[in-house]
Amino acid sequence: MMSTVVTTRSWAIHPFHAAVLGGVLPLFLGALLADYAYWRTYEIQWANFAAWLLVGAMVITSVALLCALIGSFSRPRRLGYLLMLVLTWVAGFINALHHARDAWAIMPGALVLSVLVTVLALLATWLGFSSLRAGVVR
Template structure:
Protein backbone atom coordinates (compact mmCIF):
# COMPACT_ATOMS: atom_id res chain seq x y z
CA UNK A 1 0.00 0.00 0.00
CA UNK A 2 1.52 3.36 -1.00
CA UNK A 3 2.15 5.87 1.73
CA UNK A 4 0.26 9.14 1.90
CA UNK A 5 3.48 11.12 1.44
CA UNK A 6 4.21 9.48 -1.93
CA UNK A 7 0.66 10.11 -3.14
CA UNK A 8 0.76 13.86 -2.49
CA UNK A 9 2.42 16.18 -4.98
CA UNK A 10 5.74 17.83 -4.14
CA UNK A 11 4.18 21.27 -4.53
CA UNK A 12 2.46 22.84 -1.56
CA UNK A 13 -0.15 24.05 -4.03
CA UNK A 14 -0.17 22.71 -7.56
CA UNK A 15 0.33 25.13 -10.47
CA UNK A 16 -2.94 26.89 -11.14
CA UNK A 17 -4.84 27.42 -14.37
CA UNK A 18 -3.08 30.71 -15.19
CA UNK A 19 0.29 29.02 -14.77
CA UNK A 20 -0.82 26.24 -17.13
CA UNK A 21 -2.08 28.79 -19.68
CA UNK A 22 1.26 30.60 -19.55
CA UNK A 23 3.11 27.34 -20.16
CA UNK A 24 0.84 26.45 -23.07
CA UNK A 25 1.21 29.93 -24.50
CA UNK A 26 4.99 29.71 -24.25
CA UNK A 27 5.00 26.41 -26.09
CA UNK A 28 2.82 27.69 -28.93
CA UNK A 29 4.72 30.97 -29.29
CA UNK A 30 8.15 29.32 -29.32
CA UNK A 31 6.79 26.72 -31.78
CA UNK A 32 5.62 29.55 -34.04
CA UNK A 33 9.04 31.19 -33.78
CA UNK A 34 10.76 27.97 -34.78
CA UNK A 35 8.38 27.41 -37.71
CA UNK A 36 8.96 31.00 -38.85
CA UNK A 37 12.71 30.43 -38.69
CA UNK A 38 12.29 27.30 -40.81
CA UNK A 39 10.22 29.28 -43.32
CA UNK A 40 12.88 32.01 -43.42
CA UNK A 41 15.62 29.43 -43.91
CA UNK A 42 13.74 27.95 -46.87
CA UNK A 43 12.35 31.08 -48.54
CA UNK A 44 14.81 33.89 -47.66
CA UNK A 45 11.82 36.24 -47.15
CA UNK A 46 12.82 38.68 -44.41
CA UNK A 47 9.27 38.92 -43.05
CA UNK A 48 9.60 35.37 -41.66
CA UNK A 49 12.54 36.57 -39.61
CA UNK A 50 10.40 39.42 -38.29
CA UNK A 51 7.62 36.99 -37.37
CA UNK A 52 10.11 34.75 -35.58
CA UNK A 53 11.51 37.70 -33.67
CA UNK A 54 8.10 38.87 -32.46
CA UNK A 55 6.91 35.37 -31.61
CA UNK A 56 10.09 34.76 -29.65
CA UNK A 57 9.60 38.04 -27.76
CA UNK A 58 6.01 37.13 -26.88
CA UNK A 59 7.15 33.65 -25.83
CA UNK A 60 9.72 35.29 -23.57
CA UNK A 61 6.98 37.34 -21.85
CA UNK A 62 4.85 34.25 -21.23
CA UNK A 63 7.87 32.21 -20.17
CA UNK A 64 9.06 34.98 -17.83
CA UNK A 65 5.73 35.17 -16.02
CA UNK A 66 5.57 31.36 -15.83
CA UNK A 67 9.11 31.45 -14.42
CA UNK A 68 7.94 33.83 -11.68
CA UNK A 69 5.10 31.41 -10.84
CA UNK A 70 7.58 28.53 -10.82
CA UNK A 71 9.86 30.40 -8.43
CA UNK A 72 6.99 31.06 -6.03
CA UNK A 73 5.94 27.40 -6.23
CA UNK A 74 9.54 26.32 -5.62
CA UNK A 75 9.81 28.54 -2.57
CA UNK A 76 6.50 27.19 -1.24
CA UNK A 77 7.29 23.52 -1.98
CA UNK A 78 7.84 21.18 0.95
CA UNK A 79 10.53 19.35 -0.98
CA UNK A 80 12.90 21.84 -2.62
CA UNK A 81 14.72 19.25 -4.75
CA UNK A 82 13.33 16.86 -7.31
CA UNK A 83 10.47 17.88 -9.56
CA UNK A 84 9.94 21.51 -8.40
CA UNK A 85 13.65 22.28 -8.77
CA UNK A 86 13.94 20.44 -12.09
CA UNK A 87 10.93 22.31 -13.46
CA UNK A 88 12.36 25.67 -12.38
CA UNK A 89 15.82 24.95 -13.79
CA UNK A 90 14.51 23.74 -17.18
CA UNK A 91 12.15 26.72 -17.43
CA UNK A 92 15.00 29.06 -16.50
CA UNK A 93 17.20 27.45 -19.16
CA UNK A 94 14.44 27.97 -21.75
CA UNK A 95 14.12 31.61 -20.70
CA UNK A 96 17.86 32.31 -20.83
CA UNK A 97 18.33 30.59 -24.18
CA UNK A 98 15.22 32.38 -25.47
CA UNK A 99 16.89 35.66 -24.50
CA UNK A 100 20.01 34.71 -26.46
CA UNK A 101 17.76 33.73 -29.36
CA UNK A 102 16.19 37.20 -29.22
CA UNK A 103 19.67 38.71 -29.37
CA UNK A 104 20.45 36.49 -32.37
CA UNK A 105 17.25 37.64 -34.12
CA UNK A 106 18.35 41.26 -33.62
CA UNK A 107 21.08 40.77 -36.21
CA UNK A 108 20.63 41.94 -39.76
CA UNK A 109 18.82 39.71 -42.25
CA UNK A 110 20.57 36.47 -43.21
CA UNK A 111 23.24 36.92 -40.50
CA UNK A 112 20.87 35.20 -38.06
CA UNK A 113 21.03 31.89 -39.94
CA UNK A 114 21.61 29.08 -39.06
CA UNK A 115 22.21 29.97 -35.39
CA UNK A 116 18.70 31.40 -34.87
CA UNK A 117 17.09 28.25 -36.24
CA UNK A 118 19.22 25.95 -34.09
CA UNK A 119 18.58 28.06 -31.00
CA UNK A 120 14.83 28.15 -31.70
CA UNK A 121 14.76 24.36 -31.91
CA UNK A 122 16.62 24.03 -28.60
CA UNK A 123 14.33 26.58 -26.90
CA UNK A 124 11.29 24.68 -28.14
CA UNK A 125 12.67 21.41 -26.77
CA UNK A 126 13.40 23.06 -23.42
CA UNK A 127 9.96 24.68 -23.14
CA UNK A 128 8.27 21.41 -24.08
CA UNK A 129 10.25 19.63 -21.36
CA UNK A 130 9.39 22.37 -18.86
CA UNK A 131 5.70 22.20 -19.74
CA UNK A 132 5.74 18.41 -19.42
CA UNK A 133 7.39 18.57 -15.99
CA UNK A 134 5.26 21.48 -14.80
CA UNK A 135 1.95 20.06 -15.91
CA UNK A 136 2.75 16.60 -14.60
CA UNK A 137 3.34 18.31 -11.22
CA UNK A 138 -0.16 19.74 -11.59
CA UNK A 139 -1.61 16.24 -11.62
CA UNK A 140 0.74 14.98 -8.94
CA UNK A 141 2.79 12.99 -11.46
CA UNK A 142 0.07 10.35 -11.85
CA UNK A 143 -1.00 9.52 -15.36
Template sequence: MSSPVTPSLTYRSPPGPLHATLLAGTVPLFLGALLSDIAYYNSYQIQWSNFASWLIAGGLLFCGLALVFALVNLVRAPKKAGRPLVYFLLLLVMFVLGLVNAFEHAKDGWAVMPAGLVLSVVVTLLACVTAWMGLNLRSGGPA
Protein backbone atom coordinates (compact mmCIF):
# COMPACT_ATOMS: atom_id res chain seq x y z
CA MET A 1 0.00 0.00 0.00
CA SER A 2 1.47 3.34 -1.00
CA SER A 3 1.44 6.33 1.26
CA PRO A 4 -0.33 9.43 0.01
CA VAL A 5 1.94 12.14 -1.27
CA THR A 6 1.06 15.63 -0.20
CA PRO A 7 2.52 18.37 -2.30
CA SER A 8 4.08 21.32 -0.58
CA LEU A 9 1.48 23.93 0.09
CA THR A 10 1.61 27.00 -2.10
CA TYR A 11 -0.92 29.64 -1.25
CA ARG A 12 -1.88 31.67 -4.28
CA SER A 13 -2.85 35.22 -3.43
CA PRO A 14 -3.46 37.04 -6.70
CA PRO A 15 -4.33 40.72 -6.54
CA GLY A 16 -7.98 41.71 -6.51
CA PRO A 17 -9.60 43.12 -9.65
CA LEU A 18 -8.94 46.78 -8.81
CA HIS A 19 -5.35 46.09 -7.76
CA ALA A 20 -4.74 44.10 -10.96
CA THR A 21 -6.25 46.86 -13.11
CA LEU A 22 -4.09 49.52 -11.48
CA LEU A 23 -0.99 47.35 -11.77
CA ALA A 24 -1.65 46.45 -15.40
CA GLY A 25 -2.41 50.10 -16.20
CA THR A 26 1.12 51.17 -15.34
CA VAL A 27 2.58 49.28 -18.30
CA PRO A 28 0.82 51.13 -21.16
CA LEU A 29 1.18 54.49 -19.43
CA PHE A 30 4.93 54.19 -18.88
CA LEU A 31 5.33 52.55 -22.32
CA GLY A 32 3.47 55.47 -23.90
CA ALA A 33 5.81 57.88 -22.10
CA LEU A 34 8.80 55.96 -23.46
CA LEU A 35 7.42 56.07 -27.00
CA SER A 36 6.74 59.80 -26.61
CA ASP A 37 10.31 60.33 -25.45
CA ILE A 38 11.60 58.45 -28.48
CA ALA A 39 9.41 60.60 -30.73
CA TYR A 40 10.72 63.74 -29.00
CA TYR A 41 14.30 62.56 -29.39
CA ASN A 42 13.75 62.07 -33.13
CA SER A 43 11.59 65.12 -33.93
CA TYR A 44 12.48 67.88 -31.42
CA GLN A 45 8.75 68.70 -31.11
CA ILE A 46 8.22 69.83 -27.49
CA GLN A 47 4.65 68.51 -27.46
CA TRP A 48 6.02 64.95 -27.30
CA SER A 49 7.81 65.82 -24.06
CA ASN A 50 4.60 67.34 -22.68
CA PHE A 51 2.68 64.23 -23.65
CA ALA A 52 5.30 62.04 -21.93
CA SER A 53 4.97 64.16 -18.77
CA TRP A 54 1.22 63.55 -18.62
CA LEU A 55 1.63 59.83 -19.26
CA ILE A 56 4.22 59.61 -16.49
CA ALA A 57 1.83 61.41 -14.13
CA GLY A 58 -0.89 58.87 -14.96
CA GLY A 59 1.55 55.99 -14.50
CA LEU A 60 2.57 57.38 -11.12
CA LEU A 61 -1.07 57.64 -10.05
CA PHE A 62 -1.74 54.01 -10.99
CA CYS A 63 1.57 52.86 -9.49
CA GLY A 64 0.98 54.74 -6.24
CA LEU A 65 -2.46 53.23 -5.77
CA ALA A 66 -1.14 49.74 -6.61
CA LEU A 67 1.62 50.37 -4.07
CA VAL A 68 -0.99 51.04 -1.38
CA PHE A 69 -2.76 47.77 -2.25
CA ALA A 70 0.58 45.90 -2.20
CA LEU A 71 1.43 47.35 1.21
CA VAL A 72 -1.92 46.25 2.62
CA ASN A 73 -1.44 42.77 1.12
CA LEU A 74 2.08 42.58 2.55
CA VAL A 75 0.86 43.55 6.02
CA ARG A 76 -1.93 40.97 5.85
CA ALA A 77 0.28 38.17 4.44
CA PRO A 78 1.17 35.37 6.85
CA LYS A 79 4.72 35.30 5.47
CA LYS A 80 6.36 38.72 5.09
CA ALA A 81 9.21 37.51 2.87
CA GLY A 82 9.64 36.04 -0.58
CA ARG A 83 7.65 37.16 -3.57
CA PRO A 84 5.19 39.49 -1.79
CA LEU A 85 8.10 41.47 -0.35
CA VAL A 86 10.02 41.52 -3.65
CA TYR A 87 6.85 42.63 -5.45
CA PHE A 88 6.31 45.48 -2.98
CA LEU A 89 9.95 46.58 -3.24
CA LEU A 90 9.83 46.51 -7.07
CA LEU A 91 6.70 48.65 -6.99
CA LEU A 92 8.38 51.06 -4.60
CA VAL A 93 11.49 51.35 -6.78
CA MET A 94 9.29 51.83 -9.86
CA PHE A 95 7.38 54.62 -8.10
CA VAL A 96 10.53 56.40 -6.91
CA LEU A 97 12.23 56.19 -10.32
CA GLY A 98 8.98 57.28 -11.99
CA LEU A 99 8.88 60.29 -9.68
CA VAL A 100 12.48 61.14 -10.56
CA ASN A 101 11.49 60.78 -14.22
CA ALA A 102 8.58 63.17 -13.69
CA PHE A 103 10.94 65.71 -12.14
CA GLU A 104 13.31 65.24 -15.07
CA HIS A 105 10.47 65.87 -17.52
CA ALA A 106 9.58 69.07 -15.68
CA LYS A 107 12.73 70.63 -17.07
CA ASP A 108 12.53 73.07 -19.92
CA GLY A 109 12.87 71.99 -23.53
CA TRP A 110 15.77 69.78 -24.59
CA ALA A 111 17.15 69.60 -21.02
CA VAL A 112 14.92 66.53 -20.62
CA MET A 113 17.22 64.52 -22.90
CA PRO A 114 18.94 62.08 -22.56
CA ALA A 115 18.23 61.44 -18.86
CA GLY A 116 14.45 61.46 -19.39
CA LEU A 117 14.71 58.87 -22.14
CA VAL A 118 16.98 56.60 -20.07
CA LEU A 119 14.70 56.86 -17.03
CA SER A 120 11.68 56.10 -19.21
CA VAL A 121 13.37 52.93 -20.48
CA VAL A 122 14.22 51.80 -16.93
CA VAL A 123 10.76 52.59 -15.52
CA THR A 124 9.02 50.84 -18.44
CA LEU A 125 11.11 47.71 -17.93
CA LEU A 126 10.38 47.82 -14.19
CA ALA A 127 6.66 48.21 -14.94
CA CYS A 128 6.70 45.11 -17.16
CA VAL A 129 8.61 43.00 -14.62
CA THR A 130 6.50 44.22 -11.71
CA ALA A 131 3.22 43.61 -13.53
CA TRP A 132 4.33 40.11 -14.49
CA MET A 133 5.40 39.34 -10.95
CA GLY A 134 2.35 40.95 -9.32
CA LEU A 135 -0.15 39.18 -11.53
CA ASN A 136 1.56 35.82 -10.83
CA LEU A 137 2.01 36.42 -7.11
CA ARG A 138 2.41 33.38 -4.88
CA SER A 139 3.26 33.21 -1.22
CA GLY A 140 4.09 30.33 1.03
CA GLY A 141 6.05 28.29 -1.49
CA PRO A 142 9.53 28.60 -2.88
CA ALA A 143 10.33 32.11 -4.06
Protein backbone atom coordinates (compact mmCIF):
# COMPACT_ATOMS: atom_id res chain seq x y z
CA MET A 1 0.00 0.00 0.00
CA MET A 2 1.40 3.35 -0.99
CA SER A 3 0.49 6.75 0.42
CA THR A 4 0.92 9.97 -1.45
CA VAL A 5 0.94 13.45 0.03
CA VAL A 6 -0.93 15.92 -2.11
CA THR A 7 -0.17 19.50 -1.15
CA THR A 8 -3.13 21.76 -1.69
CA ARG A 9 -3.54 25.13 -0.05
CA SER A 10 -6.66 26.39 -1.75
CA TRP A 11 -8.50 27.03 1.52
CA ALA A 12 -5.66 28.36 3.66
CA ILE A 13 -6.01 31.86 5.06
CA HIS A 14 -3.27 34.47 4.79
CA PRO A 15 -0.57 34.28 7.52
CA PHE A 16 -1.35 37.82 8.74
CA HIS A 17 -5.01 36.87 8.97
CA ALA A 18 -4.06 33.76 10.94
CA ALA A 19 -1.90 35.79 13.33
CA VAL A 20 -4.68 38.31 13.94
CA LEU A 21 -7.30 35.59 14.32
CA GLY A 22 -5.07 33.90 16.89
CA GLY A 23 -5.42 36.96 19.11
CA VAL A 24 -9.20 37.11 19.12
CA LEU A 25 -9.94 34.21 21.46
CA PRO A 26 -7.32 34.96 24.16
CA LEU A 27 -8.51 38.55 24.56
CA PHE A 28 -12.18 37.59 24.88
CA LEU A 29 -11.20 34.75 27.23
CA GLY A 30 -9.19 37.22 29.32
CA ALA A 31 -12.22 39.49 29.55
CA LEU A 32 -14.32 36.52 30.65
CA LEU A 33 -11.81 35.60 33.35
CA ALA A 34 -11.65 39.21 34.54
CA ASP A 35 -15.47 39.32 34.70
CA TYR A 36 -15.44 36.09 36.69
CA ALA A 37 -12.86 37.54 39.08
CA TYR A 38 -15.01 40.67 39.51
CA TRP A 39 -18.09 38.54 40.11
CA ARG A 40 -16.27 36.61 42.84
CA THR A 41 -14.47 39.52 44.57
CA TYR A 42 -16.31 42.74 43.60
CA GLU A 43 -12.92 44.41 43.27
CA ILE A 44 -13.67 47.19 40.78
CA GLN A 45 -10.28 46.97 39.07
CA TRP A 46 -11.30 43.59 37.58
CA ALA A 47 -14.19 45.31 35.77
CA ASN A 48 -11.68 47.84 34.40
CA PHE A 49 -9.42 45.01 33.21
CA ALA A 50 -12.36 43.36 31.48
CA ALA A 51 -13.33 46.60 29.76
CA TRP A 52 -9.79 47.16 28.46
CA LEU A 53 -9.46 43.56 27.31
CA LEU A 54 -12.74 43.97 25.44
CA VAL A 55 -11.41 47.08 23.71
CA GLY A 56 -8.35 45.13 22.57
CA ALA A 57 -10.50 42.21 21.50
CA MET A 58 -12.74 44.49 19.46
CA VAL A 59 -9.74 46.06 17.68
CA ILE A 60 -8.27 42.65 16.85
CA THR A 61 -11.66 41.28 15.83
CA SER A 62 -12.19 44.28 13.54
CA VAL A 63 -8.86 43.60 11.80
CA ALA A 64 -9.69 39.89 11.51
CA LEU A 65 -13.11 40.79 10.12
CA LEU A 66 -11.51 43.08 7.54
CA CYS A 67 -9.10 40.29 6.54
CA ALA A 68 -11.99 37.81 6.28
CA LEU A 69 -13.98 40.25 4.18
CA ILE A 70 -11.08 40.75 1.80
CA GLY A 71 -10.47 36.99 1.70
CA SER A 72 -14.12 36.28 0.94
CA PHE A 73 -13.71 37.82 -2.52
CA SER A 74 -11.20 35.14 -3.51
CA ARG A 75 -12.87 32.31 -1.53
CA PRO A 76 -16.66 32.79 -1.47
CA ARG A 77 -17.21 29.38 0.16
CA ARG A 78 -15.95 30.79 3.48
CA LEU A 79 -19.20 32.64 4.13
CA GLY A 80 -19.97 30.70 7.34
CA TYR A 81 -16.70 31.82 8.90
CA LEU A 82 -17.33 35.42 7.87
CA LEU A 83 -20.83 35.38 9.36
CA MET A 84 -19.58 33.83 12.62
CA LEU A 85 -16.92 36.55 12.87
CA VAL A 86 -19.55 39.25 12.25
CA LEU A 87 -21.74 37.71 14.96
CA THR A 88 -18.75 37.67 17.33
CA TRP A 89 -18.03 41.33 16.57
CA VAL A 90 -21.65 42.39 17.16
CA ALA A 91 -21.91 40.47 20.43
CA GLY A 92 -18.53 41.84 21.52
CA PHE A 93 -19.67 45.38 20.75
CA ILE A 94 -22.81 44.89 22.85
CA ASN A 95 -20.64 43.47 25.62
CA ALA A 96 -18.29 46.48 25.43
CA LEU A 97 -21.26 48.84 25.66
CA HIS A 98 -22.51 46.92 28.68
CA HIS A 99 -19.09 47.22 30.31
CA ALA A 100 -19.19 51.00 29.84
CA ARG A 101 -21.75 51.21 32.62
CA ASP A 102 -20.95 51.65 36.28
CA ALA A 103 -18.96 48.73 37.69
CA TRP A 104 -21.66 47.90 40.23
CA ALA A 105 -24.33 47.79 37.53
CA ILE A 106 -22.69 45.39 35.07
CA MET A 107 -23.17 42.14 36.97
CA PRO A 108 -24.45 39.51 36.22
CA GLY A 109 -25.12 40.59 32.64
CA ALA A 110 -21.45 41.20 31.88
CA LEU A 111 -20.52 37.67 32.86
CA VAL A 112 -23.27 36.15 30.73
CA LEU A 113 -22.35 38.31 27.73
CA SER A 114 -18.67 37.47 28.16
CA VAL A 115 -19.44 33.74 28.16
CA LEU A 116 -21.52 34.17 24.99
CA VAL A 117 -18.86 36.22 23.21
CA THR A 118 -16.09 33.81 24.23
CA VAL A 119 -18.04 30.85 22.83
CA LEU A 120 -18.69 32.76 19.60
CA ALA A 121 -14.99 33.70 19.38
CA LEU A 122 -14.06 30.05 19.92
CA LEU A 123 -16.36 28.97 17.10
CA ALA A 124 -15.11 31.72 14.78
CA THR A 125 -11.49 30.84 15.50
CA TRP A 126 -12.18 27.16 14.98
CA LEU A 127 -13.90 27.84 11.65
CA GLY A 128 -11.09 30.15 10.58
CA PHE A 129 -8.32 27.72 11.41
CA SER A 130 -10.14 24.62 10.15
CA SER A 131 -8.93 25.47 6.66
CA LEU A 132 -5.21 25.35 7.50
CA ARG A 133 -4.46 21.93 6.08
CA ALA A 134 -1.15 21.88 4.25
CA GLY A 135 -1.72 18.55 2.56
CA VAL A 136 -3.94 15.51 2.35
CA VAL A 137 -2.60 11.97 2.65
CA ARG A 138 -4.16 9.49 0.26
